[in-house]
Structures are given as structure tokens and as C-alpha cells.
Amino acid sequence: MPIITSLVTAPTREPVELQDIERHLRLDIDYPEEQELLELYITAARKRVEDLTGRKLINQTWKYYLEDWPTEDYIKIPYPPLSSVASDGIKYRDSDYTEQTMDSGDYRVLTNIEPGRIVLDYGATWPSDTLIGNAEAIYIEYVCGYGSGRTNVPEELRIAIMQIIGTMYENRETTSPQVIVEVPQTAYMLIEPFRISRLGL
Numbered sequence: 001m002p003i004i005t006s007l008v009t010a011p012t013r014e015p016v017e018l019q020d021i022e023r024h025l026r027l028d029i030d031y032p033e034e035q036e037l038l039e040l041y042i043t044a045a046r047k048r049v050e051d052l053t054g055r056k057l058i059n060q061t062w063k064y065y066l067e068d069w070p071t072e073d074y075i076k077i078p079y080p081p082l083s084s085v086a087s088d089g090i091k092y093r094d095s096d097y098t099e100q101t102m103d104s105g106d107y108r109v110l111t112n113i114e115p116g117r118i119v120l121d122y123g124a125t126w127p128s129d130t131l132i133g134n135a136e137a138i139y140i141e142y143v144c145g146y147g148s149g150r151t152n153v154p155e156e157l158r159i160a161i162m163q164i165i166g167t168m169y170e171n172r173e174t175t176s177p178q179v180i181v182e183v184p185q186t187a188y189m190l191i192e193p194f195r196i197s198r199l200g201l
Contacts, residue, residue: 003078004065004135011058011145014042015153016161024162025169038165045164048183049157054196055080057153059145066138069126074119075140080196082116083143085109090118092138095130102127115196116144157194160187 021027021038050056056079064078077085090102106124110117118140120126131137146152163184 005078006063006065007060008063008141009061011056011060012148013058013150014046015057015150015158016042016046016165017150018042020158021162021165025166038169041165041168042161045161045168048164049161049191050079052183052188052191053157053194054078055194056144057146057157058150059083059143059148061141061143064140064142065136066140067133067135068131068137074117077116077118077140077142077144079144080114080116081144081146082109082111083145083147084111085118085143086141089141090138091140092127092129093132093136095132097132100127100129116142154194156190160190163187163190 018035018038021042046057056062062079066075087104088101090104090107092100092102094100106121108119108121110119146154150158164187167184
């Protein structure tokens with residue numbers, strides 16, 4: 001079953017800044033239009049690295065939707081690293097379409113493993129209410145990312161972003177911020193250890 005998520009709050013900054021790119025590309029740009037283009041490239045490259053790794057880099061808030069409670073005593077949360085789950089973060093709709101909130105005392109949030117998990121406390125169970133029976137019956141709001149600052153992001157991923165931007169900048173006729181058609185091999189090498197699929201998750 002595919003993972004269903006929606007973005008609640010986007011990151012407020014990027015893992016690399018304009019001056020990082022100007023140093024990387026050895027540019028001294030005074031044209032606002034060129035700076036705006038590079039800023040678009042930064043966001044596009046960051047999203048590309050997030051897609052390739054299955055991670056989120058700078059803290060951002062997401063909702064994760066489930067159709068039913070798991071058979072296990074835990075829920076794996078997409079897009080590590082998991083930072084936190086909202087205090088009223090696990091909500092569900094019963095068969096009357098009434099929104100309910102799971103008691104936060106019935107579970108623990110594990111952020112020190114990947115992917116992060118919500119784990120039932122000893123003796124606790126998932127709510128027994130009959131759910132509405134669709135893909136959005138249960139929804140969990142949480143924050144994921146390495147932190148709110150660019151220096152929190154692993155250096156390898158920041159360098160990979162800059163290398164992708166360098167390729168886009170040098171081949172601007174064949175690329176756009178919306179479509180990144182090429183990732184340098186060195187960037188792939190830097191990204192590979194961080195790929196969630198590589199860890200069997």
C-alpha cells in the first residue's frame with residue numbers, strides 16, 4: 001500500500017544558501033534575476049536529494065495517513081529523521097466521522113532509530129473504535145528533518161545539493177527548476193549511504 005502524506009509546514013530555509021553556491025561555482029553575481037534563478041535551483045536540488053534519499057533535510061511538518069491500525073505494536077513514520085510528534089498528533093475518525101485523539105500516554109515516540117516509530121506502551125492497545133474505512137481514517141502530524149539550521153544537515157548531502165546545482169547551472173538550456181534530468185555521479189556517491197532503501201527500510 002502506498003505511503004500517503006501531505007505537507008503541513010514547509011521548511012523555512014534551505015540546507016545551502018546563495019553565498020554557498022556562489023563560492024561553489026566561483027561566481028560573483030550582482031544581478032537579481034540570476035540570484036533568483038539560483039535560489040530556485042537550490043530548492044529544486046534539495047527536493048531532488050530528499051526524493052533520492054527518502055529523507056527530509058530541514059525541519060518541516062507533515063501528516064501521515066493510515067487506513068487502519070497496524071497489526072504490530074508500532075507505526076513507522078516516513079521521511080527520517082523523525083524530530084517529534086505533535087502532542088495531539090495521532091487523530092482518527094470513527095464510523096460517525098467524529099474526530100478522536102489517541103491518548104498520548106498510550107504510546108512513546110522513538111526518534112533515535114530510523115525510521116522513527118510510535119510504539120505502544122506496555123499493556124496499551126490501539127483504539128478499538130470502528131474507523132470510517134478510507135485511506136485517511138488515521139492521521140499523524142509530526143516534524144521531520146535534521147534540524148532548523150543548515151549546519152544540522154550532513155555535509156555530504158549539502159555538497160550533493162551544490163553539485164546538482166552546478167550541473168543545472170552549467171546546462172540551463174536542458175534543465176529547469178521543475179525538471180532535473182541529471183544527477184552527477186559524485187553526488188550519487190555522496191547520497192548513497194543515506195538512502196532509506198539501502199538500509200532495508
